[in-house]
Amino acid sequence: MKKTLLSLLAVVTCAYSAPALASGGTEAPPHVHWEFSGPFGTYDRAALQRGLKIYREVCSSCHAVKHLAFRNLTDLGYNEEQVKAIAAEYTVTDGPDEDGxxxxxxxxxxxxxxxxxxxxxxxxxxxxxxxxxLSLIVKARHHGANHVFGILTGYEEAPEDHPLADGQHWNKYMPGHVIAMAKPLSNGQVTYEDGTIETVEQYAQDVAQFLAWASEPDLEARKRFGISALIFLAVFAGVMYRLKKAVWKDVH
Ligand code: HEC
Known part of the structure; x- marks a missing residue:
């Protein structure tokens, strides 16, 4: 029995350490303090709007966000007119028309x-x-939004003993370090109208938060529900306790 338990433990430990080994000893990405983490966390609307701008002006030339519809942008604090105007800047293929x-x-x-x-x-x-x-990338990667932040800020010169082929770049947070995406962001590249600093770190943080929202738009509703459920359970437990006392009063 003891042996079985031990081997079970070994299997579980291996299973947990496998991803770390598979990533070739790549450093874990920096741990950003996200507004949306923790039981009461919510998305920062201004950061989401800036992140959308980064996506539209930089990332969208290569990456799709195919699960995202324009009307979802009302979540970011835009009104319906603004969403209409953003949508109208894009062209989509429709049809077939009457002539096929x-x-x-x-x-x-x-x-x-x-x-x-x-x-x-x-x-x-x-x-x-x-x-x-990119619409589900934050969910698909083990380190979530930190991974996206890490990739965008983790470009370095390749070590001398590791020459890169054409179209390869060195990134300290990419599993295996070699990535086909050239460094997409540089300081001052995108203009922020709200006075926020225009650095790679700030851009990376904003677009990572935007992609976290795209992956999990109903995170806030889920947290609110969880908190109401906890309050309900606490009150219910209190009521039951008093009821139990009342019922058993004469027996004790
Ligand atoms: C010029 C095209 C191009 C642009 C612009 C670009 N990317 Fe990429 N990106 C790629 C390619 C190609 C890959 C696949 C890299 C690979 O697997 O080696 C990639 C991969 C990624 C990955 C996945 C890394 C992983 O974990 O596998 C993330 C996250 C990412 N890009 C985010 C972004 C964001 C955010 C932006 C905008 C700031 C952006 N990219 C702009 C081409 C681009």
């Missing part, structure tokens, strides 16, 4: 963000490796 032809039209709030490439092969041909869809 596909046609292009300005996007509407109910449309999803159009992808930069028509298909996976085109995305791969243009970049060497197809840039992954």
């Amino acid at each position: 032809e596909m046609f292009e039209r300005p996007a509407r709030p109910s449309d999803r963000f159009p992808s930069p490439y028509p298909n996976e092969n085109a995305a791969k041909a243009a970049n060497g490796v197809a840039p992954p869809d």
Whole structure:
């Protein structure tokens, strides 16, 4: 019995340490203090709007966010007119029309963000490796938003004993260090209208928070529900305790 327990423990330990080994000893990304973490955390609307700007002006030339529709942007604090205006800046393919032809039209709030490439092969041909869809990336990566922040801020010169091929870049937080994405952000690249500093770290933090929201838009509602459930349980436990005392009063 003891042996079985020990081997079970060994299996569990191996299973947990496997991802660390598989990543080739890559450093864990920095731990950012996110407004949305913890039981009472909420997204920072201003950061989300800045993150959307970074996505639109920089990342969207290579990465899709195919699960995101324009109307979801009301969550970021935009009103319906503003969402309409943002959508109308994009063109989507619709159809077929009466003649069986596909046609292009300005996007509407109910449309999803159009992808930069028509298909996976085109995305791969243009970049060497197809840039992954970013709408669920924060959920798909072990370190979540910290991973996205780490990748965007983790570019370094490759060590001399590790020459890079064309189209390869060195990133200390990428598992295996080699990444096909060139450093996408530099200081001052995107203009912020709200006076926030325009540094790579700030851009990375804002776009990572935006992508966290895209991965989990109902996180706040879920937390609110959890808190109400806890309050309910606490009150219910109190009532039951008094009831129990009342019922057993004469027996004791
Ligand atoms: C010029 C094209 C291009 C731009 C612009 C670009 N990326 Fe990428 N990105 C890529 C490619 C290609 C990959 C795949 C890299 C690989 O797997 O080696 C990638 C991978 C990633 C990854 C995944 C890393 C992983 O864990 O596998 C993240 C996260 C990411 N990009 C975020 C962003 C963000 C955020 C922006 C905007 C600030 C951005 N990218 C801009 C091309 C681009």
